[in-house]
Amino acid sequence: MKPPRQTLRLLLAAVASAAILSFLLLAPPDGLSPLSFLSSSPYAHRPKLLFLLAGQSNMAGRGAVVHPLPPPYRSHRRVFRLAASRGWVPAAPPLHADIDTHKTCGLGPAMPFAHRVLAAVPSPDSGGGGGGNDTPVVLGLIPCAVGGTRISMWAKGQPLYEFAVARTLAAVADGGGNLGAVLWFQGESDTIEIDDAQSYGAKMERLVADLRADLELPNLLVIQVGLASGEGNYTDIVREAQKNIVLPNVLLVDAMGLPLRDDQLHLSTEAQIRLGNMLAEAYLNFNSSRGPKL
Structure with missing residues (x-):
């Protein structure tokens, strides 16, 4: 029936x-x-303060994903991520899931960084004032980091370099706004071979010069993270090279001493939160006397 x-x-x-x-x-x-x-977010199509996220696994994020997410990893109305398709989507971890596709991505430093930057620049619509600027700051994160990569793989002409430059230019061309800084966390894979470790400093300086030329930003801020660990025996050599970069507008935020996961290579979730705040403080201090970017 x-x-x-x-x-x-x-x-x-x-x-x-x-x-x-x-x-x-x-x-x-x-x-x-x-x-x-x-x-539709009212901020999705606003000009954005952009940050290029580049390097290897500790930038892509290997911190354990826990639920509920800690507050620094929760989505924010004014934080967006450039997806692999080059469209803006709400930023939510793992930020590199469609970029670093051959590895399992977790929590990195970028979301805590974004939350800390926004906390320092109150939005007018939050009642906190805008420091004389009626336009709320909107952040655009450009994930490009790929785990297990040496710095030679980021040289001009190599796929990773061209990929990062193309994505950044696309973000700006799409009404993205201004590039605030490059956040660079890489070098663990260059601690395996002595030749890679000893040539790291020169390659890093070349990378900075090439990025500034190709992005047409001669004063582009680059914030590099000093290694907290390495895959080989030459971590100290790479760290020394990082400390000795003498280019203007290149800052070093040292991750040494931050908690590592059991593999003794990747930063823990707690460490990534602390690192994100350290990167934000470096960025904010650098720009404290330079006025708003947008």
Whole structure:
């Protein structure tokens, strides 16, 4: 015996409602309510203060993903990520999931960095004032880091370098705004061979010069992270090279001493939060007397 037509309609409506409810409850990233996630953000098409995230696994993020996410990793209405498709999407970890695709990405320093930067620049619509600027700061993160890469793989003409430059130029061309800094965390793979370690400093200086030339930003700020660990026996040599970079507008934030995961190579989630705050402090201090970027 077939069920009455009205009963079928009610059953189908119930199933559809359940499916929609499941999507609303499960789809949004942490920190965004279902309705706000589905609605278009008023900040999505605003000019953004951009940050290029480059290097290897500790920048891509290998911190353990925990639920619920710690507050520094939750989505924010004014923080966006340039997806692999080069479209802006709400930033939510793992930021490099569609970039560093051959590894399992976790939590890195970029989201804590973004939260700390925004906390230092109150939005006018939050009642905190805008420091004389009525336009709220919107951040655009450009993930480009890939685990297990040596600095020679980031040289001009190599795929990783060209990929990062192309993504950055695309972000700016799309009304992205200004590039605030390059956040660079790399070098662990250059501690394996003595030749790589000894040539690290010269290659890093060449990389900075090439980025500034190709992005047409001669004073581009580059914040490099001093290694907390290495894959080989020459970590001290690479760290010394990082400390001895003499180019203007190149800062060093030292990660040595931050907690590592059990592999003794990758930073823990706690360490990534601390590193993100350290990077933000370096950026904010550098720009404290330079006025707003947007």
